[in-house]
Amino acid sequence: MSKLRRRAVLAAMASGLAGGTFLTTTGSPAPRPRGGRAVPGDVPVPAPAPEPAPAPTPAVTEAKRRGLPGHGWKLTDPGIRASSDKRLDITGYASSTSVNLGERLEFHVSMAARGRYQIDIFRMGHYGAEEAGWLGASPVLDGVRQTVPSPRAGSGSITCEWPSVWALTVPRDWMSGNYLGVLTTEDGWRSYVPFVVRDDERRAELCVVAPTTTYQAYNLWPKDMRKGKSLYYGYALKATTEGATPTRQLDYTVRAVEVSFDRPYANAGRPSNIDLDWTFGAWAEESGYDVVYATSQDLHEGRIDPSRYAALVFAGHDEYWSREMRQRATDAVAAGTSLVFLSANNVYWHVRLPEVGDGRTGRLLTCYKGRSDEGGELGERTGLWRSAPGPEDPEQRLLGVQFNGILARPVPLVVQGADHWFWAGTEVQEGDRIEGVVGAEADGVSPDVAHSHGTQTLLAASPYTTTSGVERTQHTSLIEAPSGAIIFAAGSLIWSRFLGAEGDDRIRRATGNLLDRVLARRRAPLT
Template sequence: MRSQGPATAVVGYADRVSVTPGEECGLYVSTTASSFRVSAFRVGWYGGAEARLVWSSGRIPGRVQAEPHLTSGTRTVRTDWKRTLAFSTAGWPEGAYLLRLDAEGGHQRYVPLIVRSTLGAGRTVLMHAPATWQAYNRWGGYSLYEGPSGAYAARSLAVSFDRPYDSSGAEKFLVYERAAVVLAERLGIPLAYTTGTDVHRDPAVLRGARAVICLGHDEYWTPEQRRHVTQARDAGTNVAFLGANTCFRRVRLEQGEARPDRTVVCYKSSFRADPCYSTHPTLVTTDFRQAPGADPESSMTGVLYEGYPTDAPYVVHAADHWLHEGTGVRPGDGFGHLVGVEYDRVTPGAPVPEPLEITAHSSLVCNGRRSTSDSAYYTVPSGAGVFATGTMRWVEALMAGTPDGGHDHGMDARTRAFVTRTTENLLHAFALGPAARHRPAPRPNVKQVYKGST
């Protein structure tokens, strides 16, 4: 991207989080330029290039759209914009797309769009996280974290997809997802694409899938999405969590202005004000581990989110694990800055599936308190294997030290090589089907690693 320009230079959003190939999609664009163009790039691996132009529009007249409106009570920012254009995705391959808006004069913004798969049988499913993208989106002054003043108390209790994303328009995708897509496509394994909001609505894409991959920051889940992923695991689908803080917040998806599932509801610490509090306690939108309806995420992920912020070396524990084949690591080898900025750990006393093996065990300090971060691997009776990295920087490390590395937090080429090879081992193994049938079983070691802990 050359230049974002001022906040009003050019911004837009799609009327759908995802489409199936051939489906029409609408774009809503506001720009101070007299005209703009749209280019659709599919992210992947094209002989070294990491995206391919699939479609481009002609010149489109620009216009400044109306100011957004704020819903009282939940402080939800929505636009009431006129649709600028519609386009068909006929002939577009399934995959992750960036729609680039190019305003006359040179300013640019992205609009993310997933062209989703309807069938995932025999494939590795990449599951994107638009609910999390939207939770952090500050466009219009409000996110699920803060209001215009920066105060938590003024935050939205529900956020809408009927508005642009802030910053580049696709920041969360670019930082936490793009590099994993590129790597998976480079490996040539059969892939399918979906989103958490689509899995919430319909789990069909997970039926018969070899694996489902949750990418680098996938914090906001509905109970339905979690149930569908867990059911897939228990039917033999491997699961990988390439981040931290996964499935931490329980959300609901509600109607938008014109389409269903366009609003992400999460009351967090104000959960007693949630309309479901007295009638449907398992749907109350707070942390999964909190009452009412407490169900810690560790029963699915194997690890429990603990804290933010931290910056620490990632320390290998089980160097001879099959995940580390070809990396040359030894027990105790460390990789600087790979643990951060949020982290998970295996927490004694929290529910975890067994047998579970800690593969990395990293000491850290978070807010003045000493703790640890863990990577963990477990299997279930269906044969499915589940791996969690325990750090949010895993996908970022795939780009560390490269021109596209962005904020690599000081991670170097050695770290990139280790994370890349480990991820390749993981994806190749999981693409073969239930991991317990063709890879060594976990060697339970939680009690050994956490001697004396409670």
């Protein structure tokens, strides 16, 4: 019996998994109440009896809801090799960026050659050194090579039409979170299929929105020096020196203007900067915040009801926004729900998410940037939010700051407003420098653009030099709106990394102060 088959049998015995019906191991029978600040790793405690006390509801164990801490997901595991787009060892995508409890998610997978593989399901979060909780596995599956389509003429989009190989029906007692389908072949090749599990019916303190539109905008799959395209680059034949034989190189002029979610993420399937979202999720759960998760498409489609949460949190690089996304965020502030942006270069490109040919939504992302956008009606043409041919509605009106440069190298965050409640307990003084916090990309206040909300406080003013040698200043901004909402913009793309184990206690404390103030202003009742 192969190792994969043995694992499948054991998983089926422990988890009740058969075909597309997916059940997880139950672990310890100790009950845990739904909602509240249930911190992973705590000793589970019984839920208090309701008053008056009807027949008790069956308890949901923490282990069953969260998954059992376990290894077997990392690309650095012994005997594991990361899949490459040049070989397409094993690669796949999911039928949706998110799935609600009780809903079905399909996996579409291709292998370089016939062979066997398995899909393990992990939840990313606060699981100590393991960083993820294992929920179970598919049966052992037979892999075949699927066709890699050519870019579509005109748009450059690459849309796969691979058959579904396995379907996951998400149990209703799982926890919302960032999840991974981990594809591993019998001979050790591995790649990822990321997705989010929602819990649309439950109120929570915070709703964390994964920037899936930005993930896809940067996705160059297949990164094979031939077909791959993103909203940034394609491959073109170019000669490096006069008379040299042309070779295929990345070229901005042959980029796509539409990209499809019906394709894998490049190489081993890990989207650009997804670690920002994973790090925040682990820190928030460790800190005891009650969190649910969603994606850009959920905000766009209206599946997020901001009134259920004290804040919408955008922990990662969230650059590509549709008009629907921005309007719903603006409406949320007016109704008293806070917005917390823990990165930079947010709400930068205006995009559309049109229907695809079979009527599905959220599977195609359109952004022409500087090119002619004849398909876009007036006001819906894609481009920079702040200028034509986009809507000419600068992102600073929503955020209080806006993108102002790519850093040549990380620089210290220079503290401003040290007596503000945001910095309480950090022991920082005015002008203190927190090393390395401002990195990759930065935001700052543009003096000729007003924001649309209440009183603004700048909590950092950090000089830096752009990659082109221009001197700029980064700002961390906090706006207190008349509705009671807070709009926070960290102004550094890598802020969330400083919440992790190798981060900085001052950033962790300040971010906690922010979220605690948000909750104190408008704490959502829990069910």
